[in-house]
Amino acid sequence: MRERARASVDALEHLVGGLGTAVMAIAALFWLLAVLVLCLGGVGLLLVPGTLRIVRSVADRERGRLSRWGPDVLAPAPVPDRAMIALRDPAVRRELAWLPIHATFGFAVGLFGLGLPLTAVQMMTFPLWYTLVPPDGAPGLVWWNIDGLPDAIVVALTGVLWLALLVLGGRWLARVQAWPGRRLLSPAPGTDLTLRVAQLTATRAAALDAHAAELRRIERSLHDGTQNRLVAVTVLLGAARRALARDPAAGAEMLDRAQQAAEQALAELRTVVRGILPPVLDDRGLAGALDGLVAGCALPCRLDVHLPARCAVSVEATAYFVVAEALTNAVKHSGATSVTVSVRAEQGRLRLTVGDDGRGGADETGGSGLAGIRRRVEAYDGRFTLTSPPGGPTTMDVELPCGS
Structure with a gap:
């Protein structure tokens, strides 16, 4: 039950995020239509490249949202500066096809998903405040008159059904809302994956940098700590060997110090090893x-x-x-x-x-x-x-x- 509730909250977050990008898509769609009208007089032609970049910006926001909740949706190459070249770009055409779908269908699904919990709470709490509204003022889709507490309880039970719909169908609604974006904003089959190669190249460079930084950290730890301890052990053992013949007490003291230095070196070496891969992960x-x-x-x-x-x-x-x-x-x-x-x-x-x-x-x-x-x-x-x-x-x- 706890996992189901968590999944419902996650689905609601998806739907609200999609509603946010749908509002942006509506604004971009109105601007696009305005530019098309201006193009009839020739004035809007100068605004086409900038308008396509606005559409790209909204589409990239949706790509980022979809990537956070599932497989990455890669962004295409930048929009060309010349209008005719940009309009021949398959990625631009797919974004123009996605924009009205998300502005209408995506907005409606997101609004419906957001309304589910609000309607459920309103209807489930209706028995607490039904006396404050007229008989025909029940919330939600209730069409019957409320004559008393029994009718108000029926409304509350209807709210439970709305909540159950969110719990059982929230993730499905989120997937339905995301489907046009995943279908149209993803790279087309056979698309040149140069951007992905560049991304993986950057990732590989980051991996090499991280590896080099880790090696430097280990080298510093060994050089500044363990190596100094081992050098001290060697010096103390040499001094103890020379002192044993003429001053056994001093030699024994040096051996004790050498043993302490060796133990400290072992502890520091163990710390370095744990920093490479903590044994507790295996255990x-x-x-x-x-x-x-x-x-x-x-x-x-x-x-x-x-x-x-x-x-x-x-x-x-x-x-x-x-x-x-x-x-x-x-x-x-x-x-x-x-x-x-x-x-x-x-x-x-x-x-x-x-x-x-x-x-x-x-x-x-x-x-x-x-x-x-x-x-x-x-x-x-x-x-x-x-x-x-x-x-x-x-x-x-x-x-x-x-x-x-």
């Missing part, structure tokens, strides 16, 4: 590893994990380090009083959200480790989104492909 899985991570957080932290199956080891390690870095940032920089961590596996994607109630204003260029998180996520063809307005709160959303 307890991602859920158990995150549970131990938030338990050691200096701030009160609420963890919500739903992982029906294990993800790839590299993906789990990335998710673990993202949460660890995010919690460290929250403790050091946010001034927050609490943190929430949510991890879910849905539709082949690992979705991770870390939020805090701090002062906000987080900046990737501020040296807080956020840029490193982005590089690590994008190296796995994932998505990183940071929302941190001044005054807070701060929310970090991460999506990773959950392959096995």
